[in-house]
Amino acid sequence: MRHIVLLFMFIAAAQPLRAQSDANKGQIVGTVYDPLRAFVPNAKVQVRNKATGAVREFTGGPEGQFRAILLDAGSYDVRVDAQGFAQSVYQNVTVNVGSAVNLEVTLQLGAAELEINVADTFLPIELPNPTTTIDLITIEDLPINGRRFQDFATLTPTVQVDQERGQLSFLGQRGINANVMIDGSDYNNPFFGGIRGGERSNFIVTVPQSSVQEFQAVTAGYSPEYGRSSGGLLNVITKSGANALHGESFYQIRHKEMGKNTPFGIKILETQQQFGGGAGGAIKKDKLFWFGAIERQDAKSPEAVRYTTLDSIALNANNQEAYNYYRSLETGFQKTNNATALTGRADYQISGGSRLTLRYNFSDAAAENAATVGGAAETLTTSALNNNGTEKDRTHTGVAQRPAVLRQPGSPATHIQLVLAERHKQHWPVWRAEISSQHTRRPADADQ
Numbered sequence: 001m002r003h004i005v006l007l008f009m010f011i012a013a014a015q016p017l018r019a020q021s022d023a024n025k026g027q028i029v030g031t032v033y034d035p036l037r038a039f040v041p042n043a044k045v046q047v048r049n050k051a052t053g054a055v056r057e058f059t060g061g062p063e064g065q066f067r068a069i070l071l072d073a074g075s076y077d078v079r080v081d082a083q084g085f086a087q088s089v090y091q092n093v094t095v096n097v098g099s100a101v102n103l104e105v106t107l108q109l110g111a112a113e114l115e116i117n118v119a120d121t122f123l124p125i126e127l128p129n130p131t132t133t134i135d136l137i138t139i140e141d142l143p144i145n146g147r148r149f150q151d152f153a154t155l156t157p158t159v160q161v162d163q164e165r166g167q168l169s170f171l172g173q174r175g176i177n178a179n180v181m182i183d184g185s186d187y188n189n190p191f192f193g194g195i196r197g198g199e200r201s202n203f204i205v206t207v208p209q210s211s212v213q214e215f216q217a218v219t220a221g222y223s224p225e226y227g228r229s230s231g232g233l234l235n236v237i238t239k240s241g242a243n244a245l246h247g248e249s250f251y252q253i254r255h256k257e258m259g260k261n262t263p264f265g266i267k268i269l270e271t272q273q274q275f276g277g278g279a280g281g282a283i284k285k286d287k288l289f290w291f292g293a294i295e296r297q298d299a300k301s302p303e304a305v306r307y308t309t310l311d312s313i314a315l316n317a318n319n320q321e322a323y324n325y326y327r328s329l330e331t332g333f334q335k336t337n338n339a340t341a342l343t344g345r346a347d348y349q350i351s352g353g354s355r356l357t358l359r360y361n362f363s364d365a366a367a368e369n370a371a372t373v374g375g376a377a378e379t380l381t382t383s384a385l386n387n388n389g390t391e392k393d394r395t396h397t398g399v400a401q402r403p404a405v406l407r408q409p410g411s412p413a414t415h416i417q418l419v420l421a422e423r424h425k426q427h428w429p430v431w432r433a434e435i436s437s438q439h440t441r442r443p444a445d446a447d448q
Contacts, residue, residue, distance in 0.1 A: 132157075273297070
């Protein structure tokens with residue numbers, strides 16, 4: 001019976017985090033003006049998620065200010081109404097992970113409704129600096145070797161792959177100093193550092209790319225709510241279901257016969273196949289949603305044990321036996337790099353703008369005869385086959401969260417998480433136990 005470590009993330013003492021963006025959420029902030037640029041107090045504001053129908057309603061402040069916090073990344077319609085003014089509707093306001101969008105609303109006199117298509121004309125504010133957001137279009141359209149979402153982070157200046165362990169390096173720091181978060185929860189490897197999955201995460205997919213909505217790469221200057229690391233931050237959010245049924249599937253193959261020789265004249269003989277997909281929809285419109293994604297990788301390549309130094313040895317009676325022994329160890333074998341990753345997610349929309357999210361992620365990898373040569377494209381090795389073996393990695397992760405916006409100014413925005421995780425490597429087991437929490441205080445002007 002494999003060990004399963006239960007990680008409970010509970011509510012801790014709240015700390016005020018004013019003028020900061022939510023870690024795995026976003027915000028819409030703004031000010032309401034009249035045609036003469038005077039503040040319009042106590043305006044009625046409604047924020048509606050176009051995909052899920054989630055509605056947040058509140059009243060603006062005495063100086064026209066308003067702030068909608070803990071918003072899921074996506075497209076929103078914002079309605080603003082005040083007595084004596086025409087209602088204004090701002091459509092397609094895009095909220096990204098870890099950012100806030102500034103919306104200046106100018107109400108017109110009269111009774112006719114005014115609709116404004118915002119699209120991408122408003123720029124995010126309060127972003128940690130410097131930062132890069134990789135959105136869904138980029139993830140879907142840009143080619144990537146291996147479909148490992150974390151490799152997209154290298155599109156950010158000063159982010160590269162750490163040559164020592166193959167993990168992400170921010171501003172030249174070691175990969176172990178980086179922080180990887182998925183949906184606001186920890187996704188770091190406690191034993192080796194870097195992304196969860198150990199060395200195998202460099203060669204396989206641990207989270208289906210089809211389940212990633214967008215992520216934010218922050219190289220420096222992020223706020224204390226992210227915490228934990230001195231290096232950079234990879235802030236990832238997964239897809240959720242929506243009222244409209246949506247899905248995708250794919251099949252990719254990189255066959256050995258289609259590859260070219262390397263600049264050193266070496267023929268790459270690996271054949272790799274990747275296939276899978278994802279889908280999501282609504283169980284109950286505007287209320288209960290589901291999403292699931294699965295990906296499979298099958299890769300194999302020929303390898304051979306070869307001792308080239310034996311070619312130059314002059315044989316005699318004293319070394320013949322040893323020579324024959326080492327020659328007998330020379331043999332061909334097949335190296336594999338197979339993996340399966342799946343993500344399932346359910347979201348229940350609670351009245352008042354809160355949402356309960358349950359997510360399960362499973363990753364299973366087995367690399368036969370790869371314990372000594374890793375995932376490199378080598379064709380020859382001097383390590384005998386009896387020194388080799390099968391390297392395995394299996395991870396279960398479950399997350400439950402319910403961010404809640406309480407109505408009293410200065411009250412905390414509750415973030416509760418329950419995480420279940422198991423990790424097992426052949427030859428040496430690694431189990432993880434952690435108790436942590438994320439608990440942010442609601443700014444006085446939030447949702448009012």
